[in-house]
Amino acid sequence: xxxxxxxxxxxxxxxxxxxxxxxxxxxxxxxxxxxxxxxxxxxxxxxxxxxxxxxxxxxxxxxxxxxxxxxxxxxxxxxxxxxxxxxxxxxxxxxxxxxxxxxxxxxxxxxxxxxxxxxxxxxxxxxxxxxxxxxxxxxxxxxxxxxxxxxxxxxxxxxxxxxxxxxxxxxxxxxxxxxxxxxxxxxxxxxxxxxxxxxxxxxxxxxxxxxxxxxxxxxxxxxxxxxxx
Amino acid sequence: xxxxxxxxxxxxxxxxxxxxxxxxxxxxxxxxxxxxxxxxxxxxxxxxxxxxxxxxxxxxxxxxxxxxxxxxxxxxxxxxxxxxxxxxxxxxxxxxxxxxxxxxxxxxxxxxxxxxxxxxxxxxxxxxxxxxxxxxxxxxxxxxxxxxxxxxxxxxxxxxxxxxxxxxxxxxxxxxxxxxxxxxxxxxxxxxxxxxxxxxxxxxxxxxxxxxxxxxxxxxxxxxxxxxx
DNA sequence: GTTATCCGGAGGATTTTCTTCCGCTTAACG
DNA sequence: CGTTAAGCGGAAGAAAATCCTCCGGATAAC
Numbered sequence: 001x002x003x004x005x006x007x008x009x010x011x012x013x014x015x016x017x018x019x020x021x022x023x024x025x026x027x028x029x030x031x032x033x034x035x036x037x038x039x040x041x042x043x044x045x046x047x048x049x050x051x052x053x054x055x056x057x058x059x060x061x062x063x064x065x066x067x068x069x070x071x072x073x074x075x076x077x078x079x080x081x082x083x084x085x086x087x088x089x090x091x092x093x094x095x096x097x098x099x100x101x102x103x104x105x106x107x108x109x110x111x112x113x114x115x116x117x118x119x120x121x122x123x124x125x126x127x128x129x130x131x132x133x134x135x136x137x138x139x140x141x142x143x144x145x146x147x148x149x150x151x152x153x154x155x156x157x158x159x160x161x162x163x164x165x166x167x168x169x170x171x172x173x174x175x176x177x178x179x180x181x182x183x184x185x186x187x188x189x190x191x192x193x194x195x196x197x198x199x200x201x202x203x204x205x206x207x208x209x210x211x212x213x214x215x216x217x218x219x220x221x222x223x224x225x226x227x228x229x
Numbered sequence: 230x231x232x233x234x235x236x237x238x239x240x241x242x243x244x245x246x247x248x249x250x251x252x253x254x255x256x257x258x259x260x261x262x263x264x265x266x267x268x269x270x271x272x273x274x275x276x277x278x279x280x281x282x283x284x285x286x287x288x289x290x291x292x293x294x295x296x297x298x299x300x301x302x303x304x305x306x307x308x309x310x311x312x313x314x315x316x317x318x319x320x321x322x323x324x325x326x327x328x329x330x331x332x333x334x335x336x337x338x339x340x341x342x343x344x345x346x347x348x349x350x351x352x353x354x355x356x357x358x359x360x361x362x363x364x365x366x367x368x369x370x371x372x373x374x375x376x377x378x379x380x381x382x383x384x385x386x387x388x389x390x391x392x393x394x395x396x397x398x399x400x401x402x403x404x405x406x407x408x409x410x411x412x413x414x415x416x417x418x419x420x421x422x423x424x425x426x427x428x429x430x431x432x433x434x435x436x437x438x439x440x441x442x443x444x445x446x447x448x449x450x451x452x453x454x455x456x457x458x
Numbered sequence: 459g460t461t462a463t464c465c466g467g468a469g470g471a472t473t474t475t476c477t478t479c480c481g482c483t484t485a486a487c488g
Numbered sequence: 489c490g491t492t493a494a495g496c497g498g499a500a501g502a503a504a505a506t507c508c509t510c511c512g513g514a515t516a517a518c
Binding site: 239240241242263265266267277278281285286287 | 474476479485
């Protein structure tokens, strides 16, 4: 059912499908995972009927958004690692892409439905591993060259991104846009190595993040779909 | 109606009232402003009836929580400014108090209902101004003594706190607790001067935050009560 | 120009959340 | 202790929010 997605679809239908995913990506970030379907449809400029025709239920939509996010990121990550010799520049570019696309890293790494969607699809799963792998390697190289503090791991980065991502700006608010960019930049400075003060606890890795997701250890984490186990 | 709050109340009733406020404080942070009243009641270990008897509707509860938050913080802020000569130590202590109490700075500074509640009560309003004043002064002194980067304002601090506060840990999860403390520390490091790279935009002040709240310029900001104007 | 595909959104069905109400408990006080 | 006024819990009816189907009309494709 998901295969003829882009193939046998009429032009307007394909356009609408993309608009829906785009709108859902932002709305999930802005209002949370149980934002009403009507609102998503309105934001996408289509009727609810169209939304339901393309995505029979909420979890299908979440799956689609997650996979789309992941595909974009994996693509970019691969390209950057291949073409950009300086890991600091590459990591910077990757994080900026997350910001500019409101990519909701939370969703692709953290939602149970999204995780299920990923497991269901070997290609996507490979993309996920690839993406996390690239981030890990870039991070390590940055730490080796001294451009990122040594006392953090990928999970720390992920959690910080998740926190800041929650404050995605409204579409038409310049001040919000400015504040969001600024907050993001401020966050990135937190990872710089100069005179880093000792952090409590220990570096948080991807496995920790997975544990937090599964056990609801942090509010706003996991349970991206209302009826997640 | 709010005056005999602590006065003419039977001992068990007063205890319950406090438990409700405590539970609501955390639940608002964990689940957002429209968390069902039943959940708050359950978390407080009381029946819904008790909750409604004490707080006739949601906005009364939000008001009570906000005022309670503000009272605690203003008290601590005043004490710190008076007794602690080093502004860096004082500011640090203030921020740690916010963390330890899950104080929901968001709510006290940012919700329309909370803002209304504050305007309704001159004493509380004075406490609010006092608190923001203390933070401003401490911040300025820290910047003068070189312990905080000079290119930020109070609003930047507030927004960062709001972002990180959203990831309040679950009650019984050690990993979540650790990650939360760590994230908080990481955030504070972002404000140190040694690693300051040029930030985009301009310093965000309290007035900007107020504007963002009123116009919904940042997701998750403002509209703490479902029917906020 | 024809037709298969797609669209929008009104509105009934369903789920979630609110709020009241009353019989049972308990703190307060002599 | 015993009395009593204050307080409690939570079942259940009311209200609100959300879901999702359905079909007359529009439009891309050829």
